[in-house]
Amino acid sequence: METKYRVGIAGAGIGWLHAAAFQELGNWFEICSVCDINEARALNLAETCGAKATTDFQQLLEQKDLDIIDICTPSYLHTQQTLAALRAGKHVILEKPAAGSLREVDEMIAADRSSEKRILPIFQQRLGVGVQKLKFLQSRGLTGRAYLCVAETAWRRRPEYYETWHGRWATELGGPLVTLGIHAHDVAMHVLGPAKRVSAQIATLVNPIETEDCAAISMQMEDGSMASFSVTTGCAREITRHHFCFSRLSAESNFEPYGNTSEPWTFSGDTPEIDQEIEQALLEFKPLPEGIPGLFYRYYQAIEKGTELPVTLQDARRSIELITAIYYSARTGQTVGLPIESDHPYYNGWFE
Template identity: 30%
Template sequence: MSPSPAAPLRTVLVGAGGIADAVHMPSIREIGDELIVVDTVVEIDDDRRTAFAEKWGVPHRTSSLDDALARHPDLVILCTPPSLHRDQVMACLDAGVTVWCEKPPALSLADYDAMTAGERDGGPWAPIVFQQRYGSGAEHARTLLTSGALGRPLIAHCQTTWFRDEDYFAAPWRGSFSGDGGPIMALGIHQIDLLLTLLGDWEQISAQIARRSRDIETDDVATAWVRFADGTLVTIANSAVSPAQESHLRIDAEKATVELTHLYGYDNDDWRYTPAPGVPETEAATWRNGLPNERSTHTPQLRTLVADVLAGRRPQASGDDGRKALELVTALYKSALTGQIIRRGSIGDGDPFYAALNGGISF
């Protein structure tokens, strides 16, 4: 275990595309140069690398991750396609550097386990970008649910019904099991991770997938039902072909219905609590969110990550915690493609679905 670094964290940003420019750099600047600075940008496209470095004032630029790691940074942020994540994360951990990796984390459980095998107690770690769990609205809902203030969760619904046209899927790596994993991995995994953060461990899943409209390798719509370890029954709906786009999460507990409706990010006001008949108004009033509003952007997760790295403690969404949503998605595909009910923890080495999201099955 190496000593914890000092602020500001010297950071390498890998991939200078849209999400790096429009999302990560604004979040880094919002947190402040006293805590984190981008020292190097890695990008294989010469023009994009130069333009990005000049726009954001990044002093060092290279096309090689190995060259950037040779400068001994404190943190690496990966904004690259999912098919590159395994090797890039492994290289960072081998160099002793914590790496924050954009979702989806990997394209198979085998890849995820291989790339996180280099994590160590005290660091380095490989947390995944799961910003939906970090808004103050989710923090408040999680406190109410885990404390029992709302009674036992009974039934829930997790919905990601978005719209992506043919142009979106024109990129050869999109809509493929070897590229981005398809719409469940690329789109629905946000709400799935939030669902798991709020409700805990699931127990078994049964699912169906279909290709209804887009000319892609993967599904463009999917549904599933899931039984959680505490008995809560959950339905999941995922779509890349829904004109009225919506992200929706609903949890019906004994004392209240918790609802979140948004699209790509939420504020405190996007959460609604409806008390059950007979619940006193005075009790329902205690459910109000008194936390300062923090939108579910990358910023709150990065702020927490920076604090964790500086303190030498394991970040959320790393290791087993970062694996949970990927395991559920993998089980969803195994159920849909085999017609079986799949139990949590049953997909391991030797199972074709451990090595590939679709288990090598075309549909």
């Protein structure tokens, strides 16, 4: 008989999407409790899931029948709640960003290593079937050397979006670099590997907020390829786009703002012969589930079999390291070399 893990969801905002994914995998997960500081929101989601509701996170941790705490709270709470959940003997699913500094991520990595429980950072966009196909072609040696990647996150956020905790350093921990573009940047690094050198410009142009809402980033990756990332919350027609150029083919996503890593993707060989190779290879491709359900599907398998997680804390660290480099470069005008060590001025955070 398969193990069924009992889940407590903390945060009834994005927690709705997580709840839907758990319910899709109902043979493996059962939502038993929902926590939100807004009692009405907690009750609403809990009723939908057939679960208990609470407004007290500590009370959630004290529920001995829970196996997993799913943290969907505002960014500034992520580190402290993750560490508390580990101390309570729970597995943790952790929404992005994982933390507000490299120091905090390293604290989580240390706590994770000394625990028998497992932390899953949320980066579901890397599991889109389009990206799965690209990684499949990579594994077959069909892409060749990487030359260039362009990743665009061009969304629209209006003043009402910032009425609660968004757009504030103390609560969101940054602007769209930290909570929106972070997905597209993870996808790029999932395909190409980590960055080596980062140069960036940021600005606040769209809304009168504390943080940036526009960014342009230029990078050299560790494999020698180049990358260009852009992020804005001022685009009338929302899009997200990835375009990868390799020596043997190019790969381009669709423009769907919140699901561009799903199909369709376009793979174009540099010659007709390479087009045929791509076509033949993809006949053998077998997709796995994508999105948040796909992430939780792989999480279950990893816990049950003791195998590597689909997203690791090292992946989360790489993301936070890139954000750290972007803010430091934008404020100092310097190109930042990676990796960033503990003696870097922004190791403890990019804001006061």
